[in-house]
Amino acid sequence: MSNKKNWPLWEVFVRSKNGLEHRHFGSLHAADAEMALENARDVYTRRNEGVSIWVVESKHITASNPEHNGELFEPAQDKVYRHPTFYDLPDEVKHM
Amino acid sequence: MNKNLYNYILGIADNSLILGQRLGELCGHGPSLETDIACTNMSLDLLGQVRSYYQYAAKIAGDGRTEDDIAMLRKEHEYFNVLLVEQPNTDFGYTIARQFLFDVYHFLMLTELEKSTDLNLSAIAKKAIKEASYHKRFSSDWIKRLGDGTDESHERIQAAINDLWTYTDELFHQTEADKAMVEEGVGVDVTKLKDAYYEEVKTVLETATIEVPESKYFQKGGKQGIHTEHMGYLLADLQYMQRTYPNMEW
Numbered sequence: 001m002s003n004k005k006n007w008p009l010w011e012v013f014v015r016s017k018n019g020l021e022h023r024h025f026g027s028l029h030a031a032d033a034e035m036a037l038e039n040a041r042d043v044y045t046r047r048n049e050g051v052s053i054w055v056v057e058s059k060h061i062t063a064s065n066p067e068h069n070g071e072l073f074e075p076a077q078d079k080v081y082r083h084p085t086f087y088d089l090p091d092e093v094k095h096m
Numbered sequence: 097m098n099k100n101l102y103n104y105i106l107g108i109a110d111n112s113l114i115l116g117q118r119l120g121e122l123c124g125h126g127p128s129l130e131t132d133i134a135c136t137n138m139s140l141d142l143l144g145q146v147r148s149y150y151q152y153a154a155k156i157a158g159d160g161r162t163e164d165d166i167a168m169l170r171k172e173h174e175y176f177n178v179l180l181v182e183q184p185n186t187d188f189g190y191t192i193a194r195q196f197l198f199d200v201y202h203f204l205m206l207t208e209l210e211k212s213t214d215l216n217l218s219a220i221a222k223k224a225i226k227e228a229s230y231h232k233r234f235s236s237d238w239i240k241r242l243g244d245g246t247d248e249s250h251e252r253i254q255a256a257i258n259d260l261w262t263y264t265d266e267l268f269h270q271t272e273a274d275k276a277m278v279e280e281g282v283g284v285d286v287t288k289l290k291d292a293y294y295e296e297v298k299t300v301l302e303t304a305t306i307e308v309p310e311s312k313y314f315q316k317g318g319k320q321g322i323h324t325e326h327m328g329y330l331l332a333d334l335q336y337m338q339r340t341y342p343n344m345e346w
Binding site: 029043 | 137
């Protein structure tokens with residue numbers, strides 16, 4: 001597979017309802033941003049899933065390296081005191 | 097039964113049915129996963145519109161026939177779609193050229209149909225126009241991409257436009273039913289859409305560096321039920337299940 005024949009890969013983020021955040025829905029191929037939006041509309045929102053779409057070319061996403069998972073994430077595993085679970089919430093506070 | 101209204105509705109609906117069938121043929125055969133889904137998506141939009149038109153037509157006919165009977169069980173000469181929409185998916189260039197040449201017309205026509213004094217037709221047009229607007233955006237975009245793309249894509253889209261150009265004039269021919277419906281304020285006077293149509297088409301083609309064909313010879317006949325050689329094969333595909341297993345349901 002040569003790069004000449006393949007469109008670049010794009011990541012698609014869709015907001016399913018006003019007020020909610022955009023969530024990663026998947027990826028697709030497109031020649032440019034405009035085509036990526038149109039393709040995303042057809043591939044990911046044709047069953048009424050969204051009200052807003054973001055697309056970003058996959059190469060622009062910087063990802064953490066799975067090999068570094070130990071140093072990145074393990075230190076957080078044994079620190080339960082970082083969760084705010086040690087005090088009672090008043091009933092009036094909802095959606096925490 | 098109001099025969100003119102019935103025929104008028106069929107004329108509009110058949111365009112969408114036959115183009116929808118053509119686009120549906122690309123299911124699993126599109127040039128890429130994304131364009132495959134886009135084409136079948138448009139097909140489903142068109143078939144959705146078709147259901148509303150045929151349900152209304154069935155009501156007007158009032159002879160016990162259903163929307164399915166009207167869609168599936170007519171003979172070739174009883175379909176009134178324009179010749180343009182029955183032309184085959186020769187390559188992606190033809191698919192896009194056919195779509196574009198129809199979409200520009202479809203959008204103009206629906207904009208006028210929305211003003212119809214017939215509330216059913218006006219409501220269908222109102223809903224369909226958003227879909228048609230997206231179709232036009234999609235096909236115009238692709239016209240520009242192919243025209244202003246590589247040497248090969250330019251050559252192919254130019255060939256498709258040259259070949260399909262001869263079917264564009266028919267979009268603006270009036271049938272007897274058309275004239276009667278325009279008279280009653282129900283139908284769209286398509287002759288009045290012609291200038292706006294060619295102006296818009298030419299603007300997009302020029303942006304796409306595609307030469308606008310100059311041929312003055314145009315094909316016609318679809319609106320009278322006289323079709324090109326492709327129509328019979330298309331209907332054989334479309335009608336196979338209903339003809340083989342009459343009254344079958346999913």
